[in-house]
Amino acid sequence: MASTLAEKIIGAHVGREVKPGEIVVTGVDVTALQDGTGPLALQQLEELGLVRAERPEKTILFIDHAAPSPRKELSNAHMSLRAFAAQTGAVLSEISEGVCHQRLVESFASPGDILIGADSHTCTSGALAAFATGMGSTDVGIGIATGKTWLKVPETMRVEITGAFGPGVYAKDLILHLIGMIGADGATYMALEFGGPGADAMSMPERFTLSNMAVEAGGKTGLFAADEKTRAYLEIQGRGGDYQELAPDADAVYVRSIEIDASTLEPVVSAPHTVDNTLTISAAQGTKVDQVFIGTCTNGRLEDLRIAADILKGRERKPGTRLIVTPASRTVYMQAADEGLLKTFAEAGALVTGPGCGACVGVHGGILGDGEVCLATQNRNFQGRMGNAEAFIYLASPATAAASAIKGEITDPREFLS
Amino acid sequence: MILKGKAWIFGDSISTDHIAPGRYFHLRTNLPELAKHVLEDANPDFAAQMEPGDFVVAGRNFGLGSSREHAPRIIKLAGVNAVMAQSFARIFFRNSINVGLPVLEIDTSGIEQGDELAVDLEAGTVTNVTKGTSVEFAPLPPVMVKILGDGGLVEHFKKYGEFKLE
Numbered sequence: 373m374a375s376t377l378a379e380k381i382i383g384a385h386v387g388r389e390v391k392p393g394e395i396v397v398t399g400v401d402v403t404a405l406q407d408g409t410g411p412l413a414l415q416q417l418e419e420l421g422l423v424r425a426e427r428p429e430k431t432i433l434f435i436d437h438a439a440p441s442p443r444k445e446l447s448n449a450h451m452s453l454r455a456f457a458a459q460t461g462a463v464l465s466e467i468s469e470g471v472c473h474q475r476l477v478e479s480f481a482s483p484g485d486i487l488i489g490a491d492s493h494t495c496t497s498g499a500l501a502a503f504a505t506g507m508g509s510t511d512v513g514i515g516i517a518t519g520k521t522w523l524k525v526p527e528t529m530r531v532e533i534t535g536a537f538g539p540g541v542y543a544k545d546l547i548l549h550l551i552g553m554i555g556a557d558g559a560t561y562m563a564l565e566f567g568g569p570g571a572d573a574m575s576m577p578e579r580f581t582l583s584n585m586a587v588e589a590g591g592k593t594g595l596f597a598a599d600e601k602t603r604a605y606l607e608i609q610g611r612g613g614d615y616q617e618l619a620p621d622a623d624a625v626y627v628r629s630i631e632i633d634a635s636t637l638e639p640v641v642s643a644p645h646t647v648d649n650t651l652t653i654s655a656a657q658g659t660k661v662d663q664v665f666i667g668t669c670t671n672g673r674l675e676d677l678r679i680a681a682d683i684l685k686g687r688e689r690k691p692g693t694r695l696i697v698t699p700a701s702r703t704v705y706m707q708a709a710d711e712g713l714l715k716t717f718a719e720a721g722a723l724v725t726g727p728g729c730g731a732c733v734g735v736h737g738g739i740l741g742d743g744e745v746c747l748a749t750q751n752r753n754f755q756g757r758m759g760n761a762e763a764f765i766y767l768a769s770p771a772t773a774a775a776s777a778i779k780g781e782i783t784d785p786r787e788f789l790s
Numbered sequence: 791m792i793l794k795g796k797a798w799i800f801g802d803s804i805s806t807d808h809i810a811p812g813r814y815f816h817l818r819t820n821l822p823e824l825a826k827h828v829l830e831d832a833n834p835d836f837a838a839q840m841e842p843g844d845f846v847v848a849g850r851n852f853g854l855g856s857s858r859e860h861a862p863r864i865i866k867l868a869g870v871n872a873v874m875a876q877s878f879a880r881i882f883f884r885n886s887i888n889v890g891l892p893v894l895e896i897d898t899s900g901i902e903q904g905d906e907l908a909v910d911l912e913a914g915t916v917t918n919v920t921k922g923t924s925v926e927f928a929p930l931p932p933v934m935v936k937i938l939g940d941g942g943l944v945e946h947f948k949k950y951g952e953f954k955l956e
Binding site: 395397408409411412416419420422437438443445446448449489490491492494506507508509510511514518520522524556557560561587590592645646733734735739752754755756757758759760761 | 803805807808811812813815816817818819820830831850851854855856857858859860863877879880881884885888889931933942943944947948952953955
């Protein structure tokens, strides 16, 4: 039987062909918790008397959502993660290391893996052809202790990408466009599988941006085939040995197929308060913004920072508009420093923060005031997301964010591209 | 068992940020305190005015967003009998079963604020006592019936020490 990527990966784990809708109990290769969901998972394991990690070297506890800790309750929560790591040999990713999803693709996730993380954007690692999905604390806790989880084999929606992006249009615009088209529940319970010549041509960072937002359409994961781009990326991370080629069968069965011609897209913005509330840039431009935030597991990678810095070089943020830049990981931070990008941001009037989730999660480092408007490169614009239910969040690409910071209003980045 | 209570109406796309706002991130290790803010950004009066046994009744894609299991936990801890919605987001649905919170996918369009509802989980019916109407809901997948029946995933593991989903 021909298989989609999701069916292949799950099938390889259970040792037989699987069909959508089947329930399987499967081994998991990588498990991850973060500081918002981790303490509850560990509490569950204590209640069960299962304070252990089946694969400690592939069990990672990330301190990224509230890093460094802004209050004592969270400092204590961080202590519980450090103690579990010390006790079990699990990996602790400290406050300096960055967002879990960026760290997972850099150092832990590999093609063919099943990865479960107690964070909804765990689907990011799907870009490496790992079946990577977000679950709750109890599910992941049990996955850590037993090395197993249960899964319903998902149906797969194929997203066939053709064409190349025009100037000022990026992977972020494509994924916002897709979510606007199918809706925030358009792929509920499904795996998204990105393919076609446009997907083959994409860099790994572009693929991470697409996979990261699969959950914003309700998807369980967002998969790409593992190809030469994947191999080269893993080699750069010093993990060339983790590569295996992985592609769906040509006659795999999809529940739905969508074709997107990237060359027809314009910059896209998601307006408050749902991701599927998308507008083309011409309908959104002119909206005044109080804060611009560039970073996150969606768009805080080196390539994103380069795009933003190219636009901000020699320019300044509009007085009255704050600009915050948060590299996704320590590695990204160091590379951005070496390339002079952090200096470019500082010269443009930005606050450059240490790596992490930053302002996206509304815990610290950029909470919005009543009635304020933020344009952010993150994946969510839900009411209250950035710490204030009276604020308004727009989502866009790093280029649109940089252009908007300069003009103090939502701006078409193509104005700044020569 | 028949669950009885009043309906609290919510709209479409109620996210986990509405249910368990990020600004209370520090209360995630103190669920009784966090539960005092349940659904605060969707209805600021809900937590103070709801009575144990009441139902959360919503539109499409309830629980979208984050994987935070705290969201269904504090709905249950507040005393909500069950959540019914036109549809649910995947992670929230699975988390609800894991923590023992019944989640029912039904046509909620005819239910109004304050309607008296009676839910029969075994028979799969929701009766609107106020309106004199009744709707059926499809049974949960067997694996979820099993986990919910055991009282959630932790209780399932206490009982069997492993996944026993057949």
